[in-house]
Amino acid sequence: MPHHPTSKPPAKRRSAADQDKIIVEALRGAGRPVSAYELIEQVRGFGVTAPPTVYRALQRLIDDGLAHRLESLNAFVACNHPHHAGKAVFAICDTCGTVNEFDSASAIKALTAWAKTAEFEVRSMTLELRGKCKGCVATG
Ligand SMILES: [Zn+2]
Ligand SMILES: [Zn+2]
Numbered sequence: 001m002p003h004h005p006t007s008k009p010p011a012k013r014r015s016a017a018d019q020d021k022i023i024v025e026a027l028r029g030a031g032r033p034v035s036a037y038e039l040i041e042q043v044r045g046f047g048v049t050a051p052p053t054v055y056r057a058l059q060r061l062i063d064d065g066l067a068h069r070l071e072s073l074n075a076f077v078a079c080n081h082p083h084h085a086g087k088a089v090f091a092i093c094d095t096c097g098t099v100n101e102f103d104s105a106s107a108i109k110a111l112t113a114w115a116k117t118a119e120f121e122v123r124s125m126t127l128e129l130r131g132k133c134k135g136c137v138a139t140g
Pocket of ligand 1: 065068078079080081088101
């Protein structure tokens with residue numbers, strides 16, 4: 001295909017679906033938790049420039065289970081599970097920054113049961129383990 005610099009289409013508004021795709025790809029590409037600020041910097045080159053747009057897209061991705069917010073890091077990660085069922089638990093390595101996402105139905109069940117007994121209305125549930133991953137433990 002010949003290169004025609006002038007044939008480049010003018011920057012147009014991207015659809016919400018396009019924005020979500022760009023952002024989830026950026027999250028996956030990062031392979032580690034990224035802050036909203038970093039994400040905004042990363043997607044700038046893809047025509048997604050307005051921070052509120054990025055925040056809205058992130059919220060949609062979180063609602064759809066395609067991304068997660070790590071409260072303790074104030075950062076975002078792409079979901080590791082193609083078919084998400086329920087809440088995820090995260091093990092975050094403080095040394096290398098690796099995040100492992102896993103399901104722990106029993107932990108969620110125990111917390112939900114407590115909330116029910118205590119008549120506590122849960123707004124959100126975040127389960128994050130902080131420490132050292134296997135690789136970092138091995139290398140000291
Ligand atoms: Zn997930
Ligand atoms: Zn590590």
